Amino acid sequence: MRALRTRSRLGELLKSGERVSNRSVSVIGLAAALLAAALPAAAHHSFAAIFDAAKPVKVTGTVTRLEWMNPHTWMYVDVKNDAGAIEAWAFELGSPNRLMRYGWNQDSLPTGTTVTVTGSRARDGSLKAAADKVMLPDGKQLFGAQDTTQ
Numbered sequence: 001m002r003a004l005r006t007r008s009r010l011g012e013l014l015k016s017g018e019r020v021s022n023r024s025v026s027v028i029g030l031a032a033a034l035l036a037a038a039l040p041a042a043a044h045h046s047f048a049a050i051f052d053a054a055k056p057v058k059v060t061g062t063v064t065r066l067e068w069m070n071p072h073t074w075m076y077v078d079v080k081n082d083a084g085a086i087e088a089w090a091f092e093l094g095s096p097n098r099l100m101r102y103g104w105n106q107d108s109l110p111t112g113t114t115v116t117v118t119g120s121r122a123r124d125g126s127l128k129a130a131a132d133k134v135m136l137p138d139g140k141q142l143f144g145a146q147d148t149t150q
Contacts, residue, residue, distance in 0.1 A: 051120040051122055052123045056119070056120060057119055059079045062112060062114055063110070068099075073093040073094065074092060089127045090127065092128070102143050115137075116135040117131050
């Protein structure tokens with residue numbers, strides 16, 4: 001209710017031609033900045049909302065693309081299923097910052113690299129999963145840097 005009164009009072013001030021104080025402008029600016037900062041957080045999801053830790057997945061395939069972006073990095077892998085058809089899997093990883101702290105860089109998985117990925121499948125049964133570990137052909141393991149406690 002107070003916000004409505006403040007907004008109404010500001011509208012009155014602007015219409016009346018009175019000078020708006022620096023404090024009022026600062027308060028409005030701060031409110032707008034806080035609202036803008038909260039929007040990306042509202043779009044972020046918890047692990048359990050999208051993925052099911054009780055549905056483990058392990059696939060081997062070829063990396064087709066790695067997208068470094070916030071809030072999550074995505075790795076795309078073509079996997080040959082039991083019938084011999086190619087399935088395009090998408091694996092959610094941690095944020096770029098977190099991946100770098102786990103030893104990743106943008107050249108860690110070049111297109112065409114064969115990997116074995118373990119993780120938790122999407123609740124909707126789609127070909128998506130949260131990657132837990134990514135094993136490279138030389139046996140080196142990269143961790144998905146996912147926070148599975150959310």
